[in-house]
Amino acid sequence: MNRIDINTTNIRVWLDVFSYKEDGVQMMYAPALDLCGYGATMDEAKKSFEVVVTEYLRFGLENGTLKDDLSAHGWTSSSEMQEYESPDILSIIRSNKQLQTVMHRNYRKISKRLSVPVAS
Template sequence: MKSAHILNGDWKEGRSSIKTTLSIIVFEEDENYVMYCPALDLSGYGKDENEAYESFKVVLDEYFRYTTNKDTLKIDLKSLGWHVPKSKQKKASPPSMQHLLSTNDNFCRIFNDHAYKKIDKSFDIPALA
């Protein structure tokens, strides 16, 4: 279970999941709604916000499934700018928005070129490790 403990959230053993909150940027592009999480560099899209949200949840689930199965979650989060402590008892923390704007060209483009809203969403992420 080493990968499951590095997210910023609450471990729920009975449900085998981690509850975490992620900042999501919602905007429209090419007649689609996009939900983009700059801290993970993941997005989902759809014809409306609900469809985009459902798409994002699928992408997020597949991301965590893949990285935990390959035991690369910790490495991937570090490469995205997360602070990942060596101790499993301490929680990982995502990079600041300022850091993301200076290092993530896609997020910078969205920030500068689109009308958007930022929402914080809570997710139950399956504990797959």
């Protein structure tokens, strides 16, 4: 399950990520956020993906758009605390054409955990 927890010091993120090759380029795609990183190697793709997710979260927090963007991707918050969960994977598959394409490739699904410091 994809989850984002935000507190005063950091953002903890758990994401399902699909790793695959496209035209010789290593890709890492998180369909729950519709974010992708890439590189010539898996290590480069991981670093790229971490930068993309970190910048997405920081930008959303700094500009007050994160909650609305998560909501637009079907994420819900179950409490007054800033804890968010994505839709289930079947819902994401049904609504995400990119993921449907990825699933017809040779892919690997991994669970990725990130912790992003909150700017003070």
